[in-house]
């Protein structure tokens with residue numbers, strides 16, 4: 110059971126899940142939102158890239174474009190969420206990535222008020238990822254990451270879509286970055 114104090118604190122927090130495929134712009138827009146609401150951008154992809162340097166098992170998995178085992182992700186995420194700068198809220202970028210992570214998120218009471226789903230066509234995604242040149246942005250690995258996204262994260266998007274008031278769908282292409290960021294922030298503020 111949550112205490113009344115905990116409940117009141119959570120009411121004023123801005124907690125956001127950014128969800129979308131590889132190359133949908135999750136991290137780009139997370140940075141705008143982070144600046145606007147003064148909340149930290151918690152990016153599991155960066156955390157896992159950091160872990161990859163110390164953990165050969167993680168390195169192997171990431172080199173294939175597959176998902177890192179849940180216990181490793183949960184440990185890194187919970188350590189990060191335990192820091193004081195999350196008192197006003199946070200943006201989760203890249204988590205939850207599959208149904209198992211969504212279940213754990215709920216079990217561990219990781220709060221979220223809004224889900225921002227970035228919808229981008231596959232053609233545009235391939236164009237963006239090819240131009241980005243990150244270590245895991247090679248054609249074969251891109252293909253696998255898109256497959257993993259569809260299979261693992263697709264059901265999470267469908268689940269979030271059911272919570273209509275929280276769910277914000279944004280067409281994240283065809284306009285400049287700043288206008289898309291303003292659309293996202295506007296939608297969040299409208300829902301209050």
Ligand code: AMP
Nearest residue numbers: 153154157171175176177182203204206
């Ligand atoms: P991203 O920067 O979000 O595209 O993530 C890059 C890679 O980090 C992914 O392909 C996964 O290998 C790993 N990763 C990031 N977030 C998660 C997560 N929530 N669960 C499992 N693996 C993750």
